[in-house]
Amino acid sequence: MRRITEATDETMDERTADTPLADTPLADTMRRIGVAARAAADALRTAPTDAKNAGLAAAASALRANAAAVLDANAADVAAADALSPAMTDRLRLDAERLEGIARAVEAVAALPDPVGATIARRERPNGLVIERRRTPIGVVAVIFESRPNVTVDAAALCLKAGNAAILRGGSEAARTNAALHAAFVRGLDEAGLPQASAQIVPTTDRAAVGMILGGLDGAIDLVVPRGGKSLVARVQDEARTPVLSHLDGVCHVYLHAAADVDKAVAVTVNAKMRRTGVCGAAETLLIDAAALDRIGPSVVAALSAAGCRIKADAAARAIAPEATPADDDDFYTEYLDAVISLAVVDGVDDAARHIATYGSGHTETIVTEDEDAAAAFMAAVDSAIVMHNASTQFADGGEFGLGAEIGIATGKLHARGPVGVEELTTYKNLVFGSGQIRP
Numbered sequence: 001m002r003r004i005t006e007a008t009d010e011t012m013d014e015r016t017a018d019t020p021l022a023d024t025p026l027a028d029t030m031r032r033i034g035v036a037a038r039a040a041a042d043a044l045r046t047a048p049t050d051a052k053n054a055g056l057a058a059a060a061s062a063l064r065a066n067a068a069a070v071l072d073a074n075a076a077d078v079a080a081a082d083a084l085s086p087a088m089t090d091r092l093r094l095d096a097e098r099l100e101g102i103a104r105a106v107e108a109v110a111a112l113p114d115p116v117g118a119t120i121a122r123r124e125r126p127n128g129l130v131i132e133r134r135r136t137p138i139g140v141v142a143v144i145f146e147s148r149p150n151v152t153v154d155a156a157a158l159c160l161k162a163g164n165a166a167i168l169r170g171g172s173e174a175a176r177t178n179a180a181l182h183a184a185f186v187r188g189l190d191e192a193g194l195p196q197a198s199a200q201i202v203p204t205t206d207r208a209a210v211g212m213i214l215g216g217l218d219g220a221i222d223l224v225v226p227r228g229g230k231s232l233v234a235r236v237q238d239e240a241r242t243p244v245l246s247h248l249d250g251v252c253h254v255y256l257h258a259a260a261d262v263d264k265a266v267a268v269t270v271n272a273k274m275r276r277t278g279v280c281g282a283a284e285t286l287l288i289d290a291a292a293l294d295r296i297g298p299s300v301v302a303a304l305s306a307a308g309c310r311i312k313a314d315a316a317a318r319a320i321a322p323e324a325t326p327a328d329d330d331d332f333y334t335e336y337l338d339a340v341i342s343l344a345v346v347d348g349v350d351d352a353a354r355h356i357a358t359y360g361s362g363h364t365e366t367i368v369t370e371d372e373d374a375a376a377a378f379m380a381a382v383d384s385a386i387v388m389h390n391a392s393t394q395f396a397d398g399g400e401f402g403l404g405a406e407i408g409i410a411t412g413k414l415h416a417r418g419p420v421g422v423e424e425l426t427t428y429k430n431l432v433f434g435s436g437q438i439r440p
Helices: 009-015 025-044 049-065 067-079 086-092 096-111 150-161 172-191 208-214 230-239 262-274 290-306 329-333 348-359 372-381
Strands: 119-124 130-137 140-145 165-169 199-201 223-227 252-256 283-289 310-313 340-346 364-368 386-389 426-433
Touching (some): 096 150, 140 208, 165 208, 208 230, 252 262, 262 283, 262 290, 283 290, 290 310, 340 348, 364 372
Parallel strands (some): 252 283
Antiparallel strands (some): 119 130
């Protein structure tokens, strides 16, 4: 297999001339990361599908071969993470099963169709011009994330498949784990003849490096993807000088309609809230239709309580949950990421949609009902990235969507919404084919 050439020292010197970055050791490191990423992106833009798939397959094998080193590094990170909440520690922790899941996700990404070069629209004009819109890589994608070491590999794999170079900056709480995962991943790339700079990890926990990334590294970065807490995402949105693809909160809702089946209501609600409380697809608010409050409410509340979930309820809901803590307005805006849920009573689909529009974050909402018309009305009225019927919000995940993995869940309205996979990590260009036409 041919080796795709990395940046030479001469190329790096040319690209870093007259840089506005400060002349410091960290700035020099970040500058070189940006230059190497741009050179790798230039090479990956035309990399054959077979080369990218071979690199991903080799990376998955390297992750398995280096499992002991990765798990040892993760154990050290977890031991040092006593200040994290239980939910955040759960995000951080890896075991053999989770690591195998990461490797399988890389293989799943390799098995996906290559989006690069795919024709997504074609039209022929009356003058004979043929215009095609084809997918093309974005270029250099910087991913800034916290706590979740799997993002190191998920982001690197997705970017590679989409023909992009990745710059990865994880949180200090997972620094050892991220470094071990990255070392294994790029070892696989090297074995397959791909540039190691296809996926670079920022080798410092200095927060100044984040500011340099947000500044664009002298134009090297095409897109920034933050994945972490509210303060991180807010900082990225405020300071970035490049396009940003992000979500700020995962205030997800379960709405139990008047025609909900009780058993489904219980199963979906408990799973949506309690399967993993620290993920962004975890339900944070439960809405129960007033017409079904007495029929469904007690069973659902009892099941949540039995699962260890604390309930904050509005005045109407406390009629079936008298032990609940009173909920105020702020509670309905809150992403708990913990075993806590807000509970409110609503009057029909329109009222549920209004509540979600007022308090939600545009992430994921689900309706539980046997009434197909009510489900259709809810799914049309609710303007979130993911809207479900009779399914747990915890399915808000790229792997569950068949995307192999995800970089995150985008809740904005431009470029991408929902799980961000390989297609969402491409843009497009217009190719125009003529036969000598000139414009009159």
